[in-house]
Structures are given as structure tokens and as C-alpha cells.
Amino acid sequence: MHALRVLGGVPRGRVRYDNLKAAVAQVLGLSRARVETGRWIAFRSHFAIESFYCHPGIDGAHEKGGAEGQSGYFRRNHFTPVPEVDSLAELNEMVEQWDLHDGRRRIGSRPRTIDEYFAVEQPLLPPLPDEPFETGRVFTPRVDRYSPHSAARTPPGRPTATAMNCPPARPRPLALPSTTAVVRSEAPPART
Structure with a gap:
């Protein structure tokens, strides 16, 4: 894109x-x-x-x-x-x-x-289309009475009643460089 x-x-x-x-x-x-x-x-x-x-x-x-x-x-x-x-x-x-x-x-x-x-x-070059292309996909999480659901679509530990009514989720695309680079970051927080 x-x-x-x-x-x-x-x-x-x-x-x-x-x-x-x-x-x-x-x-x-x-x-x-x-x-x-x-x-x-x-x-x-x-x-x-x-x-x-x-x-x-x-x-x-x-x-x-x-x-x-x-x-x-x-x-x-x-x-x-x-x-x-x-x-x-x-x-x-x-x-x-x-x-x-x-x-x-x-x-x-x-x-x-x-x-x-x-x-x-x-x-x-032919022009780009007027309508943008949606790179992500929309998922509608579904759960059953035992409440298993995908961590990518619904936060884990969410109560069944809330999970049954959760809105559609749209994962965001992650842009990564094609070549590896070093990205400085802070150390992860210590687990307690």
C-alpha cells in the first residue's frame, strides 16, 4: 500500500x-x-x-x-x-x-x-482507486456457554455475559521493515 x-x-x-x-x-x-x-x-x-x-x-x-x-x-x-x-x-x-x-x-x-x-x-501509471483498500479484517468473536474465546479477539478473563456481547474487533496491521534493524527499547518491567 x-x-x-x-x-x-x-x-x-x-x-x-x-x-x-x-x-x-x-x-x-x-x-x-x-x-x-x-x-x-x-x-x-x-x-x-x-x-x-x-x-x-x-x-x-x-x-x-x-x-x-x-x-x-x-x-x-x-x-x-x-x-x-x-x-x-x-x-x-x-x-x-x-x-x-x-x-x-x-x-x-x-x-x-x-x-x-x-x-x-x-x-x-493508472491512478490509485478512490476507495482505500482495507488491509485488516473484521472479526466477530463468538463464545459458547463455557466461555472459550480467542485472545486475539476478546481479552482473556472477560466474563461470559460481556464476551457474548463484544463488538466486532479489527486487528491493526503491523508495518515492519523488510530488513532487520535494532530498535532500542526499555527493559521490560519485572514480574511481581
């Missing part, structure tokens, strides 16, 4: 994917056929994105080389040594600044910068 907002549009045609777990429930043999997760199907449908999966293993290594190479460049140049930050928000801000800075560089001996090439392509 964030990437599409930064791009200012939706990629046209096929988007090449590795076999990320958020999208692929099962790889079917050595072909490009996949069983996709329900949320991934909803995401692709919302943004009208056609998926194109890389072959698994060594057979598909050449299919995503450019993306892998640029990810490695970013990791080596910005996450080595591993940055120390006080919060995820601070890390995300650092990544945004590094990304803006990287837009001003040239890849190899190419005549233009990354930003110059993108300036040509960006107007060709």
Missing part, C-alpha cells in the same frame, strides 16, 4: 512476484501456478494488478535479478552496519530519506538518474 502511494499509481500489466507467504498459500509444482491467499486476491482485485510468479528455486533466479540486485545495494549501503533507532517510526523515516537520496543516483553507466527515468514512467 505504501509503495503504491509513493509511486503515485498502480503498475500496468504484470507485476513479477517471488513466492511471498502473504500472497502464496501453495506453489503448484514447478510451474507458475499458485494457490493464492484470500487477502492477496482481494488486494490484487482492488488495484487491478495481474500477478506473475517467478519459477521456484534456482530455475527462477534469473527472473528477478534486477530487483534482487537493487535490494542488495540498498541493504549494503544503508543497513550495514545495522542502524540503531529508538522506534519503528524513526527507522521508517530513515528509509524514506535514503530512498529519496538513492533516486538521484545512476545505475551503472546509464545516462539518467533513477528519478529521471521514473519521471518519464510515472505519468503512465
Whole structure:
């Protein structure tokens, strides 16, 4: 979602994917056929994105080389040594600044910068849909007379009468960086 907002549009045609777990429930043999997760199907449908999966293993290594190479460049140049930050928000801000800075560089001996090439392509992107995509899911907790219920949906120890009437819960998505970083935090409180 964030990437599409930064791009200012939706990629046209096929988007090449590795076999990320958020999208692929099962790889079917050595072909490009996949069983996709329900949320991934909803995401692709919302943004009208056609998926194109890389072959698994060594057979598909050449299919995503450019993306892998640029990810490695970013990791080596910005996450080595591993940055120390006080919060995820601070890390995300650092990544945004590094990304803006990287837009001003040239890849190899190419005549233009990354930003110059993108300036040509960006107007060709179809616009983002007016309706935002809901990344979370709504759950309505149910309990029986013995009051077992999911800790993710209803706080444990809640009385049965209260749990039976609890409102729908919407878990919030957690944004994590794609590369590990050290986030400083206070020591957890001692148990009493």
C-alpha cells in the first residue's frame, strides 16, 4: 500500500512476484501456478494488478535479478552496519530519506538518474482507486456457554455475559521493515 502511494499509481500489466507467504498459500509444482491467499486476491482485485510468479528455486533466479540486485545495494549501503533507532517510526523515516537520496543516483553507466527515468514512467501509471483498500479484517468473536474465546479477539478473563456481547474487533496491521534493524527499547518491567 505504501509503495503504491509513493509511486503515485498502480503498475500496468504484470507485476513479477517471488513466492511471498502473504500472497502464496501453495506453489503448484514447478510451474507458475499458485494457490493464492484470500487477502492477496482481494488486494490484487482492488488495484487491478495481474500477478506473475517467478519459477521456484534456482530455475527462477534469473527472473528477478534486477530487483534482487537493487535490494542488495540498498541493504549494503544503508543497513550495514545495522542502524540503531529508538522506534519503528524513526527507522521508517530513515528509509524514506535514503530512498529519496538513492533516486538521484545512476545505475551503472546509464545516462539518467533513477528519478529521471521514473519521471518519464510515472505519468503512465493508472491512478490509485478512490476507495482505500482495507488491509485488516473484521472479526466477530463468538463464545459458547463455557466461555472459550480467542485472545486475539476478546481479552482473556472477560466474563461470559460481556464476551457474548463484544463488538466486532479489527486487528491493526503491523508495518515492519523488510530488513532487520535494532530498535532500542526499555527493559521490560519485572514480574511481581
